[in-house]
Amino acid sequence: MEIRVTIDSLNPNEVIERKQNVKFDTFDIKQYKKMFEQLVEGNHVIGSFDQPHWKLPCNIADHPMIVSFDIEVYHKFNTALKAYSIVRLLSGRTPIAIYNELALIKKAILESNGFTSSDKLESLLELQSQTYKYQGYRMSIDIKRFLSFYKVTNYKEIIDICSNHQTYKGTARELPAFEDIMIFDDIVNDYFQNHPTEETLEYFPIMLWWLLTNTLPMRPTEFLLLEKDCLQFNENYASPYRITIPRIKNKSNSPGFELRMDSIEIDEKAYIFIKNAIQLLETIDSESRYLFPVELLWAYRKVKIPKKNERINRRDFDLLKKHFYEKVVEGIYGKYDLERIKSGDTRHFAIINMALQGFNMLSIARMAGHDVIKSQFSYYSHAEHFAQSYVYRLAQKRVENTITSDMSSGIFGWKRYVYDKGKSIDINTLENIVGRVKHGYCTEQKDVFPETCIEHCEFCSNYVFKPSLNEQTGAITWLSDSSRSLEGKIRESIELMKDLSMNLSKIYRQGNDDLLKSTSRNLMAYMDMKAMIDSKVMGADAFGQEQ
Structure with missing residues (x-):
């Protein structure tokens, strides 16, 4: 196990360090106690070396983490765990990380009879992996690290067992419906x-x-x-x-x-x-x-x-x-x-929001506090599902006589729904609106038409889908074909944005960044248009039939 040791200081802001490989017997107990006192002076530990419980002040938890060295049956490990904790603190590990590591290592010591029973350790790792796969993987990593520091008689056998349980691969985060x-x-x-x-x-x-x-990716x-x-x-x-x-x-x-x-x-x-x-x-x-x-x-x-x-x-x-x-x-x-x-889910929503809005991966990494660009790519696995679900949700709302604002500010969080009554046909106002068009009515006022016309009625918020009885089947097919076409455009846009982001993470080109942003704008337009069309398909019966 390695720690960094300062060997010289050029000025108050620059120091020369070297890495030192450390094992339990690298230092004697007096030296570990001296390191401990230095940590106490720096307010990194509260207590004394010989106490069975130490407090580790923690900014993250906003309260001290209490770590215990209280293994009675295999008490020889207590001193080793204290030395291990000191080295881990000197290596820059957080109090929470050390607390979690010690908990898993102590559990392994007790369950394996002080690492003397390889069968019991194997069973423990199997159980941990079955119950919560990541914890089995984490326990095997922590045991190997501890045994590289403090070697037991059969440490090679134990390390081989742990290596067989290091097969966990991170998957895309499970998010709520x-x-x-x-x-x-x-x-x-x-x-x-x-x-x-x-x-x-x-x-x-x-x-x-x-x-x-939901806007700024924050833990x-x-x-x-x-x-x-x-x-x-x-x-x-x-x-x-x-x-x-x-x-x-x-x-x-x-x-x-x-x-x-x-x-x-x-x-x-x-x-x-x-x-x-x-x-x-x-x-x-x-x-x-x-x-x-x-x-x-x-x-x-x-x-x-x-x-x-x-x-x-x-x-x-x-x-x-x-x-x-x-x-x-x-x-x-x-x-x-x-x-x-x-x-912690909202941080992931924010990253998905940013990806769908055309931010490149460099910008998202900086906003999210990620140190490596590849951390972003897993979020595209959620993007298409979120886009489809968003469209469905908006379509439902339109059926419920509501209409949403555009997507410019994201999917949710800062996003505000602007509710308005859905368009309905009042026979007394027909003389003031454009009136009958293909499979329905245009409710735009005659005095501003056609300056406001977007040509394709099915995409227009002023269009009311109200086919006559003999048009019903053909009209719904017409809308459904448009919906499927837009679904393909949404999928293609997200794939293109993913490819552009991957390329931008390797080498920045202004043209690719501009294309990423324009593709995002197209994506938002496709999503709003599809929501509008799908709401008309969903609400076809609700609009009633023209007699």
């Missing part, structure tokens, strides 16, 4: 727009999470780490509006964990919205520098239990979201069967 996402989107927009602030303030972090992280903890002074405005810049986002992916090899701060461009609308949110949350009495102070929770809890953390952390937020589903989504809107959205 798109229909359920869209329903939740409707509820969030309706609840916070149509209920008084004093009623909704308790759940204000839910609204800001939904609207912000839940990054969102909760936003500070009150996260916004910047500089009228001298071409893009004057920016937001500072903390990134929790630690690439440093220094001990502990330090956040990387990214300054991201946003538009004026987003800037104003977030600024207003900050001003509203400042009504909460708190001295916290964070946007979501823990006092926000105290204000709405019947039982006041003082919390040591300064801000709402991931555990608090997940509980708040659970209450929102129970009291608002189910209690007010009566939606009891929705698949619940996980806090």
